[in-house]
Amino acid sequence: MDFAQAIIEATSDVFNTMVMLEAAPGMQATEKTTAFNDAISGILGFSGDIKGMLRINCPNQVAMAITGSLLGMEVEEIDDDVRDAIGEIANMIAGGLKIYFTRHNHIIELSIPTAIGGQSYTVHSLANAEWVAVPFTLAAGVMVVELQFVGLK
Amino acid sequence: MSWETHIADATVEIFSTMLMMEVSSQPPLTERIKSHQDSVTGMVGMAGLYKGMLAIHAPSQVAMTITGNFLGLEVDSVNDDVKDAMGELANMLAGSIKAKLSDNSKDIQLSIPSAVCGDSYSLDYQPQQGSSMVPFESAGGRFLVELQLEQQT
Numbered sequence: 001m002d003f004a005q006a007i008i009e010a011t012s013d014v015f016n017t018m019v020m021l022e023a024a025p026g027m028q029a030t031e032k033t034t035a036f037n038d039a040i041s042g043i044l045g046f047s048g049d050i051k052g053m054l055r056i057n058c059p060n061q062v063a064m065a066i067t068g069s070l071l072g073m074e075v076e077e078i079d080d081d082v083r084d085a086i087g088e089i090a091n092m093i094a095g096g097l098k099i100y101f102t103r104h105n106h107i108i109e110l111s112i113p114t115a116i117g118g119q120s121y122t123v124h125s126l127a128n129a130e131w132v133a134v135p136f137t138l139a140a141g142v143m144v145v146e147l148q149f150v151g152l153k
Numbered sequence: 154m155s156w157e158t159h160i161a162d163a164t165v166e167i168f169s170t171m172l173m174m175e176v177s178s179q180p181p182l183t184e185r186i187k188s189h190q191d192s193v194t195g196m197v198g199m200a201g202l203y204k205g206m207l208a209i210h211a212p213s214q215v216a217m218t219i220t221g222n223f224l225g226l227e228v229d230s231v232n233d234d235v236k237d238a239m240g241e242l243a244n245m246l247a248g249s250i251k252a253k254l255s256d257n258s259k260d261i262q263l264s265i266p267s268a269v270c271g272d273s274y275s276l277d278y279q280p281q282q283g284s285s286m287v288p289f290e291s292a293g294g295r296f297l298v299e300l301q302l303e304q305q306t
Contacts, residue, residue, distance in 0.1 A: 045198015045264025053267050083277040111198030111264055114206055114278045121271030124236035129265055150265055
C-alpha cells in the first residue's frame with residue numbers, strides 16, 4: 001500500500017471539499033521534523049489492522065489561514081477556534097485514510113483528535129514505527145501531514 | 154461508572170508494580186489544566202467501543218525520576234529514554250483502564266503511543282462525553298493523568 005498516496009488523497013480531498021484552499025503536495029519528506037516553534041499539531045491515534053498516529057503540523061500562520069477558510073471568517077490569533085479546527089482537520093484526514101485503507105482491505109478504527117500548540121515543543125513517537133510524511137504548500141506556508149504506524153503485515 | 158476510580162486504580166497499580174513507586178491519587182480536578190510548562194506528556198489513542206485519548210503529564214523533573222525508576226538508570230535530561238518511557242507508561246495505563254472498561258479486550262484498541270515535550274505547550278480537544286484529570290503525588294513530585302472518552306452508541 002502506498003502510504004504517501006493515501007496521505008495525498010485524503011488531505012487533498014479535505015482541502016478541496018471542506019477547507020477550500022489550495023494545498024499542493026510536495027515530495028515525501030526524508031527527514032523527520034520533531035521540534036516546532038509557534039505551531040499547532042493536530043494528532044489522532046488509530047488502531048485495528050494498522051496501529052498508528054496521524055499528525056498534521058502547521059505553523060501558526062498556516063493554522064490561522066486554514067481556520068479562516070474553513071469557518072469563513074477572519075482569524076487573527078491562535079484561539080480555541082483554531083485549535084478546534086486543526087483537530088477537526090486531523091479528524092477529517094484520518095477519515096479519508098480510513099476509507100483508503102478499507103479499499104485496500106485494512107480496517108482501522110479512529111480515536112479522537114487532540115490539538116497540541118505552543119511556542120516551543122517537540123513530538124516523539126516509537127522508534128520502531130514506520131514513518132511517512134508529505135509536505136503541502138499553501139499560500140500561508142507549509143503544512144506537513146505525517147503517519148507513523150506499526151502492524152501492517 | 155466512575156472513570157476517576159479507574160484512572161486512580163490503574164495508575165497506583167502500574168506505578169507500584171512496574172516502577173516500584175508509591176503514588177497517591179488526589180481528588181480529580183474540576184477544571185482541566187491545558188497548558189504545560191517544561192513538561193513531558195505521554196499519550197495514546199483509544200478506538201472502538203470507546204474512542205478517546207489517555208495522557209500522562211509530568212514536569213520534566215518528575216518525568217526524569219519516573220524514567221529513572223522505570224529503566225533503573227540515572228536520567229539527567231529529557232532524552233529519548235524519557236519520551237519513550239512516558240509514551241510506554243501512557244500505553245500501560247490505557248491498557249489497564251481498557252480492561253476495566255470492558256471485559257472483551259477487542260472492544261477497545263490502542264493506537265501507538267506518542268510523547269510531547271517542551272518549554273510551553275497546550276493540549277486541546279473538543280468537549281467529549283467524558284473527560285477527567287486526576288493529580289497524583291509521588292516522592293518525585295506531582296503529575297497528572299488525563300482521560301477523554303466518548304462511548305460509541
